[in-house]
Amino acid sequence: MNGLGAAPEILIETRNLNKYFGDRHVLKNIDFRVAKQEVVALIGPSGSGKSTLLRCLNGLETYQSGSIVILGHRLPPVATPQQLKVIRRDVGMVFQNFNLFPHMTVLQNIIEAPILVRKLPKRLATDMAEHLLAKVGLAEKRHVYPNQLSGGQKQRVAIARALAMQPQILLFDEPTSALDPELVGDVLAVMRQLAEEAMTMVVVTHEMQFAREVSCRVVFLAEGQIIEEGSPHELFRHPQQERTRLFLERVL
Ligand code: ADP
């Protein structure tokens, strides 16, 4: 906020976003906004369209109608490779299944995109990667391959890799869902730290405690529609919609 009380800067805005897979209408008139430095938790039943919405935001899915503006760039229903490149430079994504390159060491995984896409000199990229590995608590793993890591370690490498591109927005799709319960905490701790550092984040999650404690706003999606959104306190303590209440009863 500046002294004039200006509205916060909006980094993501969808309006009337509609997405179909064939006949199946999976996103219905989605109006979704994320302000700079906001952490938004996206919750809802399986199949409600959470991943699809996230994937639309960085052009991993096309859409049929409505609009997406991200970091001031219009992302049309079917983006060109050049448009995708511009968006993905600045919008990082962390997936449930890590998606690390199996034939590359941890360090190589992290420096690949900064060198190829950001044209960083290898020395600089390596310094940054080592700094990021220390940040996620994995400095000693720089020369190992992903298959030598636990799921929680893989996910922390995936987060370091996303951060190495110095993104302005990070999208997380159930980053802890594939992890053994005892490994979830380390990953959430890294995400919590990013939130404290004011990273703009959209997090699809089933970790309601994380949503409650870390997010600025919770958006509840069901059957392709935003049913309700609000502060964690509003949504978890005083849900307005019956559907939200029923969902929360099942997951809390
Ligand atoms: P969520 O992440 O909330 O579990 P998804 O976004 O993955 O939900 O899926 C929303 C709906 O779209 C589901 O009905 C799912 O079966 C369908 N869907 C997702 N991906 C595809 C695809 N590639 N092709 C066809 N249908 C899909």
Ligand code: MG
């Ligand atoms: Mg999903």
